[in-house]
C-alpha cells in the first residue's frame with residue numbers, strides 16, 4: 730500500500746510543530762502496517778492531545794473522543810463488532826494519566842485492542858505541564874524548579890496487569906519500533922506499544938534543549954536496549970530500558986467471551 734493510500738493527504742500538512750516526534754511515529758506506523766492492514770476493517774480511536782490527532786490522518790474509520798476515554802470508546806467498538814481491528818493512539822497524559830484507569834483494566838481484561846502510547850513526557854497541546862510520565866527533576870510550566878515526582882512507567886504496569894504484549898521503543902529506534910507495532914498488530918488480546926518521543930515545544934523549550942536534534946540526542950542517551958536478564962530490572966542510571974516486557978498468548982477477552990457464551 731502506497732503512503733497516499735494509508736494517510737489522508739488532503740489533510741496535509743499536518744498540525745505538528747517542526748521537530749515533533751509524531752511524524753516519526755506516523756512514518757513507523759505506516760511502515761509497520763502497510764502490507765498487513767485492511768483499512769476497511771480498521772478503526773482508529775484517539776482522545777485529546779497532539780498524538781491523539783493521528784487518528785484523523787489515517788484513511789480508515791476514526792473516532793476522536795473525550796480526554797482520557799479513548800480506550801473506553803475502543804472497547805465498546807470492539808465489543809460491538811469483534812471483526813474490526815481497533816487501534817487506540819494518544820499521549821502519556823491522555824492514555825496513562827487521565828485515562829489510566831481504562832488502561833489498567835483493559836490490560837487486565839486482555840481486551841482485544843492495540844494501544845500506541847506516544848510518551849513525550851509532557852502535556853504538549855495544553856501548554857507543557859508535567860504528566861505522570863515526566864522524568865524526575867525535569868522542568869515544565871508547572872514545575873519551574875524541577876519535577877519532585879518519579880515517572881510512571883506504563884509499559885511495566887501494562888505487562889504486570891496481564892496484557893498479551895507490552896513493548897517500549899523510542900523514536901530513536903525506528904527499525905525496532907516498526908517491528909514492535911507490526912508484532913502487536915498481529916497478536917490478539919491487549920497489546921501496548923509505548924513510544925518514547927519528543928515534544929520540542931513543551932518539553933524541549935523548558936529543559937534547555939531548544940533544537941530538535943539536541944532533544945533527539947538526549948532521548949537516545951536516556952535509553953538502553955534491555956538484554957533478557959534485564960527484563961525486570963529497574964532503570965539503570967536513570968535510563969529507560971527498551972524492548973519487550975511481555976509477549977504471551979493468554980486467552981483474549983473476545984475469545985473468553987465466545988467460549989463462555991458458547
Ligand code: SF4
Pocket residue numbers: 744745746748749750751779780849853854927928929930931
Ligand atoms: Fe508535537 Fe509538542 Fe508541538 Fe504537540 S506541542 S505538536 S507534541 S512538538
